[in-house]
Amino acid sequence: MRYRNITRGVFLDRPNRFIAHAEIEGRRETVHVKNTGRCRELLLPGAEVWLTAPGTEGRKTKYDLVAVRKDSGLLVNIDSQAPNAVVKEWLEKQEYDRVVPEYTYGDSRIDFYLERGEERTLMEVKGCTLEIDGIGYFPDAPTERGVKHLRELAKAVKKGYRAVIAFAIQMDGITEVRPNTGTHPEFGDAMREAREAGVEVLFLPCQVEPDGLTVK
Numbered sequence: 769m770r771y772r773n774i775t776r777g778v779f780l781d782r783p784n785r786f787i788a789h790a791e792i793e794g795r796r797e798t799v800h801v802k803n804t805g806r807c808r809e810l811l812l813p814g815a816e817v818w819l820t821a822p823g824t825e826g827r828k829t830k831y832d833l834v835a836v837r838k839d840s841g842l843l844v845n846i847d848s849q850a851p852n853a854v855v856k857e858w859l860e861k862q863e864y865d866r867v868v869p870e871y872t873y874g875d876s877r878i879d880f881y882l883e884r885g886e887e888r889t890l891m892e893v894k895g896c897t898l899e900i901d902g903i904g905y906f907p908d909a910p911t912e913r914g915v916k917h918l919r920e921l922a923k924a925v926k927k928g929y930r931a932v933i934a935f936a937i938q939m940d941g942i943t944e945v946r947p948n949t950g951t952h953p954e955f956g957d958a959m960r961e962a963r964e965a966g967v968e969v970l971f972l973p974c975q976v977e978p979d980g981l982t983v984k
Contacts, residue, residue: 769854771820771834774979779815779836788833790817799831803846805908807897810836810844818978835978843976844897844939850981851895851936852879854974858983859891876920889930892917896937896945904937904945910952918958922965933962934970938981943973 777790777797785804788811790797799819801811811817815838819831834847852869859867864882871881873890882889898908907914921931935945949956963969975982 769850769857769982770980773821773823774834775819775821775831776978777817777819777831777833779811779817779833780813782811787829790819790831790833792819792831797831798829799833800827800829801833801846803848803897805846805848805897807836807846807908810838810846810897812839815839820979835976838899842899842939842941843978844899845974845976845981846897846938847981848895850938851893854981854983855880855891855893855934855936855972858972873924874920876917878917878920887930888928889932890921890924891932891934892921893934893936896935896942897939898948899939899942902942904935904939904942905948906935906945907948907952907955911955915952915954915958918955918962918967921967922962925966931962931967932970933959933967934972936972936983937974938976939974940976941973943971945971 777792780789782788788801790799815836818835819833835845837843864884866883868881871878878890879893880891896904896906898905924931947956947959973984
C-alpha cells in the first residue's frame, strides 16, 4: 500500500480528534488526522510526521497526517484506513477463492468474508499503533464496536464459520498484540471469551515506511 505526494513535517498540536497543526516547509498548516484514537504517546510537539496530499476536490485541508516517528525512533503508521487496505492486498495473495470486503453478518459489518473450498471465514481487522516496551496493545481508547465484533465472531464459530481477528501491526519490529485492559477491561474479557469459543487471533507484522505499509 503506497501513498502519493508524501511530505515530511513537524507536529505542533492537535486541537481535536480530527485535525492537527504541523509545520511543513516552514509554514504552519492545518491537517486532517486519519485516526480518531488518542495517539497521546505519538503526537507530541516536535515529533517528525509524514503527510500525504490526496488532491481531493473540495477538501478543507490539503494534507492527511499518516505516520509519525516516536521519540524512541519507532516509525508508526497511524492511518486508520491503512489496516484494511494492506490486509486486503495480503489476502489476495493467500489463494482464497473469494475475498469480500465489508461483509454484513448478523448486526455487524465484518471486514472480510473469505472462501477457500468448503471453508468459510469471517475476519475482522484491527490496526495496532500503541507500543509499550516492545509489545503492541489494542485498543488505545475504549471501543464498544470492537467488543461487539468479537462477540459476533464467537457466535459465528458456533454456526460453522472459521472466525479470525487479525491485528495489523502498524509499526516495525512488533510481533505481538495484547488486549489493553487498563484502557478497556471489557475488550480484554471479550477477547478471552472469543478465544475460548474458537476465534483465531492473527498477528500481522508490517514493514512501515513514510510512504507505505506492507504485511511482512
